[in-house]
Amino acid sequence: MDTILITVDALRADHLGQYGYHRETMPILDDLLAEDANRYEQAFSNGTHTGISLPSMLTSRYLGDRPAMEGPTVADALPDGVTTVGVHSNTYFATRVGRPSGFDHFEDFDVTGSDEEEAVRSISHRVFRRTMDTVRPAVERLGVRDFAERIQRTIFPSRLIHESTAYETGERTTDRALEMAAEVDGDLFLWVHYMDPHRPFCMHIDDPAYSDKDLSSDEIHDLMSRTGVSPKSLSESDRELLRDLYDSELRYTSEQIRRLTDGLREQDRWEESQVIFTADHGEEFGEHGYYFHRNRPYDELIHVPLLVRGPETTGESVADQRELLDISPTICEAHNVEPPAEFLGQPLGEGSSRRVVATGSFSDTEPVVAGRWEGWKYIEAGEERELYDLDADPDEMSNVVDRYGDRVRAFRKEIPDRLREEDHSTVPTDTDQAVEDRLADLGYLE
DSSP states (O other): OOEEEEEETTOOGGGSGGGTOSSOOOTHHHHHHHTTOEEEEEEEOSBSSHHHHHHHHHHTOOOOSSOOOOSOOHHHHSOTTEEEEEEOOOHHHHHHTOOOTTOSEEEOTTTTSOOHHHHHHHHHHHHHHHHHHHHHHHHHHHTOHHHHHHHHHHHSOHHHHHOSOSSOOHHHHHHHHHHHHHTOOSEEEEEEEEOTTSTTOOTTTTSOSSOOOOOOHHHHHHHHHHHHHOGGGOOHHHHHHHHHHHHHHHHHHHHHHHHHHHHHHHTTOSTTSEEEEEESOOOEESTTSOEESOSOSOHHHHEEOEEEEOTTOOSOEEEEEEEGGGHHHHHHHHTTOOOOTTOOOOOTTSSSSOOEEEEOOTTOSSOEEEEEETTEEEEEETTEEEEEETTTOTTOOOOOGGGOHHHHHHHHHHSOGGGGSOOOOOOOOOOOHHHHHHHHHHTTTO
């Protein structure tokens, strides 16, 4: 039995046609549904960003306020007869978390290092930033922005400034995953993580599916920077462009996942396999003041798609809440192995609606933890408290924490105290300049 776990970075459920969106951004998912995949309408990540969400998914454990990998992974748990393969290029995950244990073969495209060519681009990038920081005040004061931008593009062409990509494209990710799968004899667990919907949204601007604007990577990176640093400065056309670019990356990712599924069919590894599709977290577009994924565990950041196809799935839509902690136990069940005692989740087909716990926020200095169940959402950030009646207020805009003390106390009792504790242990972050540039393009250094 093979298991194919496909995860997509920064993919919010409500930007998919299969979850009610007005665009068919990922038609490949229709193929899964046609193959009797179960669709989970209310699936939630256990973290607001990759450093928490992916480790939580792989270890079936709740994590606190820092990136970490605690306990055995699903790859550790699978029997010796299953070859475990992982493919991803998330620089933040690689530098802050490291390679997860248990994988026989793992490809991260060496995103924690750089080659000579990328080092040259990194120097150009660094010189460009320092030059722009120096001359920008004078340019704004003299009103010669257009002229300065033409000079900038001549001296620092986009090819040098932004060609050093923050991650590998879906095309190369797919190629490598198929190469590694082809080298395996016997049962396979293949985890492939696609980065393309993650900022900066300009990896494939030559053919955006949902925008007809002729944009350079310079212009898009400028928009990304303004969005991250000064979100209130965005115009309505800026916000529309962000959504168009994001949706275009979803469509591109769909095409690459189709290439993956076609290739696995050619290897006779698709038809009888267990297939799980999900995202590590969502993406925000200003709903609560921020963009990308910097905020507290509001639904735009933790509501993710989840489709599962296997021998026993029937194509049903499951309305009860599920969480990504349940994925690793589900994989163990498919391979007839008991999950490790450390796993907190349970197979997706078992039990009733979950009491979802999610943590993390780049916008807060103290640990942030949230609980979501029985139609309510509770968020705690240090001394700050938020409570939302999701039936009356699904967009989480009206904080009613002062009106329901008993419910707040019930949430606080259920959420593990350890998740409220600030972790002061050090995380290895030694990186070279090229890696720093990739992290900057991903938005982690603003």
